[in-house]
Amino acid sequence: MSTVPAHLASLIQNWNRVHKQSVRLMAGAPSDQFEWKTCDSAMTLGALMNHIYQAEAGLVNAAITGQFSGEGAPPATATDELIEAFEKSHAELLDRVAALTPEQLAEQIEPFGEKVGKMTRADILHITLEHEVHHRGQLYVYLRMLGVAVPPLYGGV
Numbered sequence: 818m819s820t821v822p823a824h825l826a827s828l829i830q831n832w833n834r835v836h837k838q839s840v841r842l843m844a845g846a847p848s849d850q851f852e853w854k855t856c857d858s859a860m861t862l863g864a865l866m867n868h869i870y871q872a873e874a875g876l877v878n879a880a881i882t883g884q885f886s887g888e889g890a891p892p893a894t895a896t897d898e899l900i901e902a903f904e905k906s907h908a909e910l911l912d913r914v915a916a917l918t919p920e921q922l923a924e925q926i927e928p929f930g931e932k933v934g935k936m937t938r939a940d941i942l943h944i945t946l947e948h949e950v951h952h953r954g955q956l957y958v959y960l961r962m963l964g965v966a967v968p969p970l971y972g973g974v
């Protein structure tokens with residue numbers, strides 16, 4: 818990726834850490850259990866994994882362009898395919914975020930409509946991490962329930 822400017826160093830370092838932790842967890846997900854879910858009202862394992870990857874793109878795109886589109890890339894149907902797509906997408910998003918100026922980061926935008934209201938691009942990038950961490954916690958539960966050995970969150974990052 819391109820050089821990270823000083824005003825984005827902390828955010829991007831954290832974002833990459835969160836990403837690596839997510840990928841390390843995802844790697845243990847059994848592709849033959851993508852239709853499994855914890856209860857009737859929950860997402861399937863495959864839907865949850867795809868949501869983590871696709872929402873990153875949707876939210877970062879909203880932060881950059883000011884427009885939120887619910888459309889994402891077609892869902893992956895196997896763990897290795899999903900991780901490959903997530904890695905590629907993350908690297909591309911990182912390059913686009915690294916190009917934001919301090920003024921652009923502080924600019925108030927309204928990509929989610931009036932009800933959610935205005936927020937800065939920096940706020941939306943922080944929400945992107947918060948959202949991933951929220952769903953990653955769910956993924957820990959899913960994988961434990963499936964009998965998968967899960968990695969320690971802060972060990973060996």
Ligand code: NI
Pocket residue numbers: 868872948952
């Ligand atoms: Ni979500």
